[in-house]
Amino acid sequence: MFKQLLPINLATALSEINFNLINEVRLRANKPIVVNVAGKCFYLSNIGVTSKASEAIICDAGIISGLIKIVSNNSLYSINDQLINGYVPYIGGVRIGVAGEVVSEHGNIKTVKNITSVNIRIPHLIKNCSLSAYGSLVNNGCVYSTLILSSPGAGKTTFVKDLIMQLSKRNLNLSILVVDERGELSGSNSINLGDNVDVILNSTKKFAFQNGIRSLNPDVVVTDEINLDSDLETIEEALTCGVKVIATIHAKNINDLKNKKSFAMLLNKQLFNRYVVLNNSCGPGTLEGVYNESMSCVCC
Amino acid sequence: MKLIFLIIVCLAVFYIGYLFSSYYKKKLQIFHDLEQMCDILENQIRFKKEVAAKIIADNRYLFSNEFNSLIDTYFFKTSFNELNLYLSEKELNLIKTFFDSIGMSDVEGELNNIKAHSQQFKMYNLELKTKNEKVGELGIKLGSLCALLIFIIFI
Missing domain, CATH: 3.40.50.300 (P-loop containing nucleotide triphosphate hydrolases)
Structure with missing residues (x-):
């Protein structure tokens, strides 16, 4: 899934982590990428996770805009209603929460532009957990x-x-x-x-x-x-x-x-x-x- | 031997006329396809908010091979064949700008963008139709006439 959504270097770094344990990947423009693994947060480094900010991969703003383009399949209008609500659903129940600049007209929210933060939430199917x-x-x-x-x-x-x-x-x-x-x-x-x-x-x-x-x-x-x-x-x-x-x-x-x-x-x-x-x-x-x-x- | 050579020359002259004529026809077809694509996009986006890539992929069978090749080059970016025999650089830029503008706005903005481009394509199509009637159809007529003349003169 990460290969489809993120640049190859990030997808490779994430592939070093056991996918079943990843709950969230947080991308913030020009900030270190944070991964929630089994309920605990770490920085993403080239070799997996780290607790040192100096080793963390910094998220370029272009990665976020690229991600939105991929999720919308190059058709922003198809996800605009979801963007207004602050999240975009993706294949497999993945939920991509967004934060950015809200554009309003006559009191109605039209869209969210200049998205600076993205939270990729990955659901896991746990059989018989109920x-x-x-x-x-x-x-x-x-x-x-x-x-x-x-x-x-x-x-x-x-x-x-x-x-x-x-x-x-x-x-x-x-x-x-x-x-x-x-x-x-x-x-x-x-x-x-x-x-x-x-x-x-x-x-x-x-x-x-x-x-x-x-x-x-x-x-x-x-x-x-x-x-x-x-x-x-x-x-x-x-x-x-x-x-x-x-x-x-x-x-x-x-x-x-x-x-x-x-x-x-x-x-x-x-x-x-x-x-x-x-x-x-x-x-x-x-x-x-x-x-x-x-x-x-x-x-x- | 002379007769065979003459027939080949005549066919070549006729073919040049045909090519000249088909140049305008293909151009016309491409802009007709563009107009049609705008209508389809407008309807599907307004009605279903379907993603542009799916709308175009689902309706590719309606378009000519030349236009499908443009779609691959400028929209899906799966082919890098930027050389086009039928379109000028200005025309290619117009099409490229249109493809680049798809999917950048909300539904209202998207529909306005498609409408504006569709209008532009319609105007261009009208111009091309007039040109085709004047010059394009003349090509095949001239080609046939020249071939016949050469045949009569040299037989």
């Missing part, structure tokens, strides 16, 4: 509506991807709809999530939930990174249609979730039956606990 919680999330073939929470980079998406695969593999009667707003869950349709999975890609949650439920009649809808303020109504509508929802949210733990403004409503209406908490203590995706609607731990 099995530790699977028994608490499925009962007699019936799936509980589940909210998966963790801090960023702690393995929510990896957990959800595996959960989709497990559900699809184990229960042929379940029809699963994946609402993949950012192309991370399905890797822009390059990851095979299973035979019973339909994917709506690059769509807003509202549109995908409404139209997906109406037209595809799913049993379970899975989505990534919900926002309690803007997506709650959509999820509530889906749940009242008898559809189960599995979603992820940024929150370090249950207490963090409780501090969120809309959480009281979430709890009162008992929209979710299970809350899965993940952390980074033994690597991304470590299960901290599964809680039920009354916040009692059902699997620790």
